[in-house]
Structures are given as C-alpha cells and as structure tokens.
Amino acid sequence: MAEHKVVVIGAGMAGLVSALQLANAGLQVTVVDKAAGPGGKIRQLMPNGLPVDSGPTVFTMRWVFDQIMSSVGTQLESEVLIHPLKVLARHFWEDGSQLDLYADPERSLDAVAQFAGNAEAKRFTQFCQTARQVYDALEGPFIKSPSPTMAQMMSSLGPRGLATLASIGPMRNLWNSLGRHFTDPRMRQLFARYATYCGSSPWEAPATLMLIAQVEMDGVWAVEGGMHALAACLMRLGQKRGVNYVFNSECERIELLQGKVSGVRLAKGDSLRADSVVFNGDIAALRKGLLGPSLTQAVAGKVQPRSLSAVTWSMYADTQAFALDRHNVFFRNNYASEFEDIFMHGKLPTQPTVYVCAQDRGTGQLPPGAERLLCLVNAPARGDKRMSEDELLSCAQSSQALMAASGLHLKLESSASCIRTTPQDFHQLFPATGGALYGQATHGWMAAFARSNARSQMPGLYLAGGSVHPGPGVPMAAMSGQLAAAALMADLGLTNPSRKTATSGGTLTH
Numbered sequence: 001m002a003e004h005k006v007v008v009i010g011a012g013m014a015g016l017v018s019a020l021q022l023a024n025a026g027l028q029v030t031v032v033d034k035a036a037g038p039g040g041k042i043r044q045l046m047p048n049g050l051p052v053d054s055g056p057t058v059f060t061m062r063w064v065f066d067q068i069m070s071s072v073g074t075q076l077e078s079e080v081l082i083h084p085l086k087v088l089a090r091h092f093w094e095d096g097s098q099l100d101l102y103a104d105p106e107r108s109l110d111a112v113a114q115f116a117g118n119a120e121a122k123r124f125t126q127f128c129q130t131a132r133q134v135y136d137a138l139e140g141p142f143i144k145s146p147s148p149t150m151a152q153m154m155s156s157l158g159p160r161g162l163a164t165l166a167s168i169g170p171m172r173n174l175w176n177s178l179g180r181h182f183t184d185p186r187m188r189q190l191f192a193r194y195a196t197y198c199g200s201s202p203w204e205a206p207a208t209l210m211l212i213a214q215v216e217m218d219g220v221w222a223v224e225g226g227m228h229a230l231a232a233c234l235m236r237l238g239q240k241r242g243v244n245y246v247f248n249s250e251c252e253r254i255e256l257l258q259g260k261v262s263g264v265r266l267a268k269g270d271s272l273r274a275d276s277v278v279f280n281g282d283i284a285a286l287r288k289g290l291l292g293p294s295l296t297q298a299v300a301g302k303v304q305p306r307s308l309s310a311v312t313w314s315m316y317a318d319t320q321a322f323a324l325d326r327h328n329v330f331f332r333n334n335y336a337s338e339f340e341d342i343f344m345h346g347k348l349p350t351q352p353t354v355y356v357c358a359q360d361r362g363t364g365q366l367p368p369g370a371e372r373l374l375c376l377v378n379a380p381a382r383g384d385k386r387m388s389e390d391e392l393l394s395c396a397q398s399s400q401a402l403m404a405a406s407g408l409h410l411k412l413e414s415s416a417s418c419i420r421t422t423p424q425d426f427h428q429l430f431p432a433t434g435g436a437l438y439g440q441a442t443h444g445w446m447a448a449f450a451r452s453n454a455r456s457q458m459p460g461l462y463l464a465g466g467s468v469h470p471g472p473g474v475p476m477a478a479m480s481g482q483l484a485a486a487a488l489m490a491d492l493g494l495t496n497p498s499r500k501t502a503t504s505g506g507t508l509t510h
C-alpha cells in the first residue's frame with residue numbers, strides 16, 4: 001500500500017495524529033498547512049521574545065495520548081515530559097472568595113466544605129458521583145463510538161446508563177441541571193463553565209456536558225515546553241515514519257476526478273496527487289465552498305450555530321506577588337449576562353469571566369518577577385464582521401477591573417510584552433469559522449449527534465478535527481484524527497486487528 005498517497009490538509013492535532021497513524025501503517029503521507037509550523041490552535045506567541053502557549057493550556061484525558069503513542073510503538077513519557085498538577089484550577093469571585101479544586105478528591109471536598117459549608121460539600125460529593133456516572137455511561141456509546149446515532153447510543157447504554165441519563169434529565173440544560181445539585185450559586189457557576197470547553201453556553205448546552213467536569217477531575221497535566229511540545233512531538237514521530245510536512249502552503253482546492261478525490265491544489269500553484277485526502281480544517285470551510293464548489297454538500301450532519309470565539313492576551317507581565325496557580329478563573333456575580341451578550345446580542349461580553357493561565361506556575365517553582373501569562377475571555381464568533389476597537393478596549397478594561405477586584409494588577413514592561421488575538425485574527429487563521437474555536441456549538445440535546453463522522457459524502461475525502469465527532473478539545477480532536485485514519489484504512493482493507501483504535505468498538509482502554 002506504499003503507493004497509496006494521502007494528503008492531510010492541516011497540521012492541527014487531528015491532522016498530526018491521522019498523518020502519524022497512516023504513515024505508521026505504511027501509506028505515503030504529505031501534510032500541508034497554511035501556517036508556518038505544526039499545531040493549528042496549539043500555537044505559541046512570543047511577547048518579549050518568550051514562548052507563551054496561546055491556544056489550549058489545559059491538558060486532560062492523557063490516556064488518549066498514551067493509546068496513540070502505544071499504537072505507534074512508543075510511550076508518552078518517552079516523547080514528552082508531563083507533570084500532573086496538584087491544583088486543577090483556582091477560582092476567584094468578585095466578593096473576594098476563592099476556591100481551589102485539587103487532583104486529590106479529599107482535598108477538594110475539604111476545600112468546598114470550608115468555602116460553602118458541609119451541606120454543600122455533601123452535594124458536591126453527590127454531583128461528583130453523578131458526573132462520574134454520566135461520563136462512564138457515555139464514554140463507550142458516544143465518545144469512543146466512530147459514528148454514534150441517538151438510537152444506537154440508547155440501545156448500547158444498558159439499564160444503568162439509561163437510569164443515569166434519566167436521573168439528570170437529559171433534556172434539561174446544564175445550568176438548570178446544576179441548580180438541582182448545588183444551592184451555592186458560586187458552585188453552580190463553577191461547574192456551568194465547563195460548557196465553554198466545547199464553546200457552548202451553559203444555558204443551552206445539555207446536562208450531559210457535566211461529564212467535562214469529570215474529565216478534569218480525572219487529572220490535568222502540564223507539558224514541559226508547553227502544549228506546543230505535544231504537536232512538535234507528533235510531527236517528529238511522523239517524520240521518522242516518512243511523513244512529508246509542507247508549511248506556508250494553503251490548499252485552495254480539493255481536486256476531483258470521476259466523482260472521487262484525486263489530489264489537492266495549493267495556492268502557490270502546485271498540485272499534489274492524492275488517492276485520499278484528510279481534511280483537518282473546520283468543516284464550515286468545505287460547506288462554504290472554500291475547497292471547491294463541488295464539496296459544499298460533502299459534509300453530512302446538521303448545520304448548528306457557531307461555537308464561542310475568544311479574545312486572548314498573551315503576555316509577559318509582573319503579577320506583583322499575587323498568588324496565582326497555573327489555571328485561574330475570575331468570576332463575576334452575574335454569569336448569565338456573558339452568554340446573553342455573546343449568543344443573543346452577538347457582542348463582546350460587558351462582564352466577561354476571565355481565565356488566566358500562569359504557565360510558569362503549578363509545578364513547584366515560583367517565577368521571579370515577570371512571568372508568562374495567557375488571559376482569555378469568551379467572545380462571539382463574528383470575526384468575519386467588523387468588531388470595533390472601542391468594543392475590544394472596553395472588554396479589556398472590564399477584564400482588568402475584574403482581576404483588580406481580586407487583587408491582581410498586571411504590570412507590563414512595554415507594549416511588546418502583550419500580544420492580543422481577536423475573533424478576526426482567529427477567523428484569518430481558521431477559515432470560514434468567524435473565529436469559532438470549537439466547531440459548532442453543542443446547543444440542545446441533539447447537537448452532539450449533528451456532528452459529521454470521519455467519512456464525508458465524497459469518496460476518498462475524510463474529516464478530522466474539532467468540528468467533527470467526537471468534538472472539540474485537544475484529546476477529542478486527537479481521537480477524531482484516529483477515527484479518520486481508521487476509517488481510511490478500513491476502506492482500503494488495511495485495518496490491523498491488533499492495533500487498538502477508537503473505532504474498534506470501545507477497545508480504547510485507560
């Protein structure tokens with residue numbers, strides 16, 4: 001099969017994983033990306049010349065990467081240095097209160113008891129049990145299934161899974177469901193925020209998304225060298241297996257011949273022949289015809305609203321001895337207004353929640369003086385339209401005021417110490433998205449089933465990335481890369497039964 005040529009469009013997480021697994025199976029793989037290097041949303045910016053992770057920062061579900069590494073004959077620890085974090089996240093509220101959640105569940109329980117009282121701590125324990133049950137119920141029938149449908153999922157849930165879903169009220173939204181677990185509004189807010197991990201509003205996301213809380217409680221790791229080291233590692237492993245990476249090369253068309261994929265044409269003018277193509281960009285680009293007019297119908301699944309975008313500030317700043325941990329969240333009292341602004345009014349939130357990743361913290365050493373930070377607020381995905389400087393400025397001021405209310409005053413050395421990325425910038429980086437960072441929003445109970453699986457409607461074209469099943473987030477995108485590679489190999493009759501992949505009926509183990 002060495003003569004079977006595959007072009008992977010995009011060196012994001014899913015594209016890198018697909019390329020690695022396909023090359024490992026002996027196929028000839030070329031990866032093309034319009035960016036200058038690998039990673040896609042996993043990117044580093046250089047305020048003051050220092051590398052700051054400016055995309056994903058929370059590394060969870062390491063078992064996905066353990067499995068990917070073992071499928072190509074290596075181990076995660078042999079390829080990248082990772083450290084488990086003791087503090088999962090530190091949370092601050094406007095009223096001065098503060099809560100840390102820990103990797104150790106007992107410590108979290110104590111912290112919640114001190115923060116909100118023993119009765120709320122009991123409710124927290126019950127919530128953790130429910131989130132665990134929801135995760136366990138959906139892992140096999142949904143997350144690991146290559147192409148779940150509602151009917152197939154219901155039939156594989158079993159009586160216990162069905163009872164779990166019935167108990168949370170799957171038709172309920174996450175916010176309402178959390179109201180049945182917690183009486184302290186801050187606890188409800190903290191766990192509602194997990195809907196934003198897949199770019200959704202807690203008021204519209206299904207209650208099942210509480211499983212994301214479980215994913216985080218199962219562990220958060222810090223990657224030495226930043227998340228970018230993970231992308232670089234996947235590329236290095238691909239190179240060893242013969243993958244050819246071509247950067248600064250936008251693909252402007254997927255070529256077709258006799259109703260089947262035949263190659264790609266690059267914006268620079270050259271064409272690459274391909275028997276199969278894996279598309280790792282957002283499916284919105286295919287639907288919009290950016291890869292050719294014949295592919296607008298190539299993606300199955302229902303069109304859903306865009307997920308969240310963001311405004312980020314990558315910086316090198318002095319926190320003036322403020323006690324940040326690695327992952328920090330600054331909350332306001334009125335949480336609903338953020339999502340009303342974004343999803344109902346299409347504008348930047350006037351009262352944003354602020355996430356701060358302090359990348360030099362969490363592994364034992366405190367940075368002396370200035371340190372590397374990523375600050376992020378959620379934003380509407382309207383980067384294809386104008387967003388005024390005034391709107392951006394007032395969002396920045398409101399974010400600063402919120403951090404200052406908790407005592408965090410950031411001091412920049414110079415204007416070169418901060419690089420801002422807006423929805424417009426994300427739209428340029430990720431075509432046809434409006435800056436949406438998580439594919440389609442998971443709004444409503446059926447939204448998770450509206451995502452396409454790895455097989456497109458066009459023979460020879462496969463889909464991988466956060467906009468297809470199982471959805472956004474680094475580990476999920478990695479799984480979708482596995483699913484695309486597995487679908488392609490299965491179609492070629494190359495599936496190796498000894499290789500465990502997410503498609504092999506729940507054989508992914510952790």
Ligand SMILES: Cc1cc2nc3c(=O)[nH]c(=O)nc-3n(C[C@H](O)[C@H](O)[C@H](O)COP(=O)(O)OP(=O)(O)OC[C@H]3O[C@@H](n4cnc5c(N)ncnc54)[C@H](O)[C@@H]3O)c2cc1C
Nearest residue numbers: 010012014034040041055056057058251281465466473474
């Ligand atoms: C600011 C931010 C914070 C995040 N935080 C987290 C987090 O903490 N934890 C987490 O798990 N996830 C997080 N995410 C989400 C996570 O980063 C993504 O879900 C995941 O990385 C997406 O991977 P992907 O495979 O979809 O590829 P992408 O990263 O979307 O990459 C796609 C690649 O395709 C290329 N491409 C597209 N079209 C073309 C074309 N026509 N020709 C050539 N190349 C093309 C692009 O240049 C890009 O490199 C965050 C994302 C962002 C942006």
